[in-house]
Amino acid sequence: TWTTEAFVDEAVREVRARVGDKRVLLALSGGVDSSTLAFLLHRAIGSQLTCMFIDQGFMRKGEPERLMKLFKDQFHISVEYVMARERFIGAIAGVDDPEQKRKIIGHEFIRVFEEESKRLGPFDYLAQGTLYPDVIESADTNVDPKTGERVAVKIKSHHNVGGLPKDLQFKLIEPLRKLFKDEVRNVGRSIDLPEEIVNRQPFPGPGLAIRILGPVDDEKLNILRDADLIVRQEINKAGLYNDIWQAFAVLLPVRSVGVMGDQRTYAYPIVLRIVSSEDGMTADWARIPYDLMEIISNRIVNEVDGVNRVVYDITSKPPGTIEWE
Numbered sequence: 618t619w620t621t622e623a624f625v626d627e628a629v630r631e632v633r634a635r636v637g638d639k640r641v642l643l644a645l646s647g648g649v650d651s652s653t654l655a656f657l658l659h660r661a662i663g664s665q666l667t668c669m670f671i672d673q674g675f676m677r678k679g680e681p682e683r684l685m686k687l688f689k690d691q692f693h694i695s696v697e698y699v700m701a702r703e704r705f706i707g708a709i710a711g712v713d714d715p716e717q718k719r720k721i722i723g724h725e726f727i728r729v730f731e732e733e734s735k736r737l738g739p740f741d742y743l744a745q746g747t748l749y750p751d752v753i754e755s756a757d758t759n760v761d762p763k764t765g766e767r768v769a770v771k772i773k774s775h776h777n778v779g780g781l782p783k784d785l786q787f788k789l790i791e792p793l794r795k796l797f798k799d800e801v802r803n804v805g806r807s808i809d810l811p812e813e814i815v816n817r818q819p820f821p822g823p824g825l826a827i828r829i830l831g832p833v834d835d836e837k838l839n840i841l842r843d844a845d846l847i848v849r850q851e852i853n854k855a856g857l858y859n860d861i862w863q864a865f866a867v868l869l870p871v872r873s874v875g876v877m878g879d880q881r882t883y884a885y886p887i888v889l890r891i892v893s894s895e896d897g898m899t900a901d902w903a904r905i906p907y908d909l910m911e912i913i914s915n916r917i918v919n920e921v922d923g924v925n926r927v928v929y930d931i932t933s934k935p936p937g938t939i940e941w942e
């Protein structure tokens with residue numbers, strides 16, 4: 618019978634046998650798949666694993682720091698922090714079109730990944746948190762005709778990107794490829810991955826960059842980060858985090874008139890996007906209590922400079938998507 622513990626033992630054995638004394642690279646995003654994989658590989662091969670965390674500057678408030686602290690200080694997993702905020706924000710400066718934004722961020726990611734993996738390498742293997750649904754539907758890999766091994770041509774966290782360059786090819790390690798998301802969470806739990814990651818709500822690879830409509834700049838990123846933090850804090854406090862598929866803030870690049878004290882304001886609106894869903898394919902806007910909406914709205918308008926209005930998105934998917942870009 619299949620048990621999580623048996624799976625972990627077997628996966629650890631297989632990885633050790635396959636890797637021998639070689640080195641493995643893993644692009645860590647902080648999501649449940651790559652984090653579970655990092656914990657599993659760390660258990661199997663210890664310091665032969667190098668994780669690379671690329672800070673694009675589009676994560677939520679405090680997340681990069683939190684992630685590094687957790688992995689490095691608390692669990693002693695080798696993580697290379699790559700500060701690339703200026704590169705990414707420079708690359709998408711002035712870009713309006715959502716697909717264009719995604720594409721540029723994806724390409725920049727591959728470029729940084731390439732440079733850094735050469736600097737830190739060489740590595741024989743690339744570990745990816747590919748899950749069973751990814752295996753079925755994607756062409757992210759090629760099979761090497763000689764060895765029958767799967768070869769990485771793309772980085773999982775950026776589906777919409779072109780391929781890895783030809784001279785940067787790794788043999789793939791994908792211990793989670795037979796698992797569904799729920800099973801990955803169980804594996805994570807059984808190897809001591811903290812609940813905050815096990816239960817983390819999905820977060821898109823391009824991050825906050827696709828939650829600011831139109832051109833992204835530092836001012837808007839700071840506003841959105843502060844608003845997003847308030848949404849997270851209040852959803853957590855209300856005990857709703859695990860009942861909700863995703864809860865986040867979106868910044869619209871228009872301004873409206875408001876009044877604060879005896880001052881007229883002219884500032885951005887924040888959209889609250891809070892949905893329930895089974896798998897992200899369809900979703901329903903969440904019927905959170907009005908009182909909770911009020912708390913979130915008051916806090917955002919009072920605490921976040923540059924925002925004077927909060928609206929609630931009552932569009933289900935379809936016809937709306939979960940993200941706004």
Ligand code: XMP
Pocket residue numbers: 719774776777819820821822823863897898934937938939940941
């Ligand atoms: P949509 O907006 O298409 O989102 O309804 C469905 C789910 O996918 C996530 N999402 C992404 N994840 N890279 C990702 O890794 C992306 O570019 C991306 N776009 C959307 C979204 O957060 C939701 O969970």
